[in-house]
Amino acid sequence: MKDRLIVSASPHLHKGESTTRIMWIVFLALVPAGAAGVVIFGVRALWVILWSIFFALASEAAIQAATKRKVTILDGSAAITGLLLAYNLPPGAPLWMVAAGSFFSIAIGKQVFGGLGQNIFNPALVGRVFLMASWPKYMTTFSKPLSYDAVTSATPLALLKESGVPGNISYQDLFWGLRGGCIGEACIVALLLGAAFPLFKKYISWHIPFTYIATTGVFTYIFGAKTFFGGDWMFHVLTGGLVLGAFFMATDYVTSPLTRRGQIVFGIGCGILTAVIRLWGGYPEGVSYAILMMNAATPIIDRFTRNRVYGS
Amino acid sequence: MKKFFHEFLKGIFRENPTFVLALGLCPTLAVSTSLTNGLGMGVAATFVLLGSNVIISGMRNIIPGRIRIPCYIVVIATFVTLVEMTMKAYSPALDRALGIYVPLIVVNCIVLGRAEAYACKSSVTNSFFDGLGMGVGFTLALLLISGIREVSGAGTILGREIIKGFDPVRVISMPSGALLVIGLLLAFFNLIKRKK
């Protein structure tokens, strides 16, 4: 009985929105970034995306059937997980690896906790860090933008990590996504375009993305160069998975804090961790790790930023 | 004879220290990256268990109740030191691979747990078979986990490659893989228990 009672702060209004509807709207909001990815990296990227979504749905259905629960693959959550995982993979990722990542995301990232709404960590990111730790070779081979053949190129962040300079790439190229990178993270314009509608409808709140990106910017501006206050903050904001992560992964309802204050703490935490890993860590990019670490801290953040009961 | 056999078997199945009692997990997870390491740790722990169980049960009427825990620790630590010195002398490679987890057998809950729960109130022969059973149970559990981890995490068995061109799931041989494997195995044993 206990699990049927939902305890939350008032007001208890119903907006007439269902989880399923919101899920599919967020899914649609993600489509432009994927389309841009296919244009930039070629049709191989499309296969990775479709394969990832297919395997996420299949894993969800298989596990739910095997444990004799209702099969809920149409609620959109598994599809989003598959889509987001694909967006975090390089366009040339081998398909068996995509399948393994998709299965891991759904099985270990979500179903082990009891399914939708109960997972602690963002399932797509769980899948991604699993792949990153298991097969780093395939996870760090990126293809060159607009070349459509097997030419590989390093991401700007990887170049920065290796040689200390980001290579000559203009902000404009970064903004349009003309750079090596994961499928869904490259084209900033498409990401922002997609995020506009759910932001406007308040399906995703602005607190996390704003504080996350701002914190990363400020932190890299202060510590990003040999002297203080000389870092190329614009570069750090526009590269890597920051925009994708901040708008679409850090804002996941289930795995981020409930209150506004909590969300701000969450965003700042993500921003600092991302910047620290990028500047001093062994990996060029830290977005997935930062969000996962803050996912782990979410229950504690919720606990300490809980709205006070009126009158106490 | 049947009774001894019973004492021996219970450590392997019904009261398996790792999967049923969930004791002594630190070394289990830390050294189970390869079968060789798992076997080395298993044998070392079995030796300590056997020795401490026999000595403690032999001295059970002499040890005063109030300071029994420190006494047990001295006995156990003596055997651990023996193992440490033997290993350093005859198998330095294994000693390096197991690292600090050899001295840590002292605080392995299985060893102290058997002393406190069994050896201090049972006869020497019973304690011997209890220690042997628990030790073998622990070793088998270690072999199971390290087997799984070596095959999937490194793609080898006892250091030999199994299938050419197989890209091993490297994460399994990392610490987080150890936690994952033990979590899934515990769930698997739960499932079997519930089916029964």
Add this chain to the structure above:
Amino acid sequence: MEMGQFLAIFISAVFINNVILSRFLGLCSFIAISKETKPALAMSLAVMFVITMSSIITWFIYRFLLIPFGLAYLRTISFILVIAAFVQLVEMVIRKISPPLYRFFGIYLPLITVNCAVLGVAVLNSDMFFTKSSAVAGSFYYSLFQAVCVGVGYTLAMLLMSGIRERLELCNVPRVFKDFPLAFIIASIMSLSFFGFNGFKF
């Protein structure tokens, strides 16, 4: 002694080689006591205190007794006895002078004697900050700092885990995964995410 060395010790002890998530020391207590935040925090403070104090004591014993007299092989046995005696002493003192403090964390003290983290850190310090027959420069400060950092790492893992498990209490977790198995899987994902700090360099 360099600043960089201290930073390296901090990042390594708290994140990369976190006592629990990577070295698996103190795992039993981590799984057993992390169901609620309050006891988890009390336990962490107790562990942090004992690790720090016993690191100091064992350092002096190793440096001024075991090494000069060529008794390094008695390390394990002498360390564990000293730790056990020290914990017993602290428990008695706390019970005498401050019953509320005893109720808050004293009850966890006996458990800590057999917590592998305490002996583990003492052994680790003597492995890392001693060469064959002498202490490296700054050895004492490194040992002390490493002990504190390990305690911080323990507290961090404990705090995060207890928060997560408190939340899971309200969830409908599949029966076979309830409690232990899921706790291990969560720890595994946490360990994967701490992996992001690998190769940390200033």
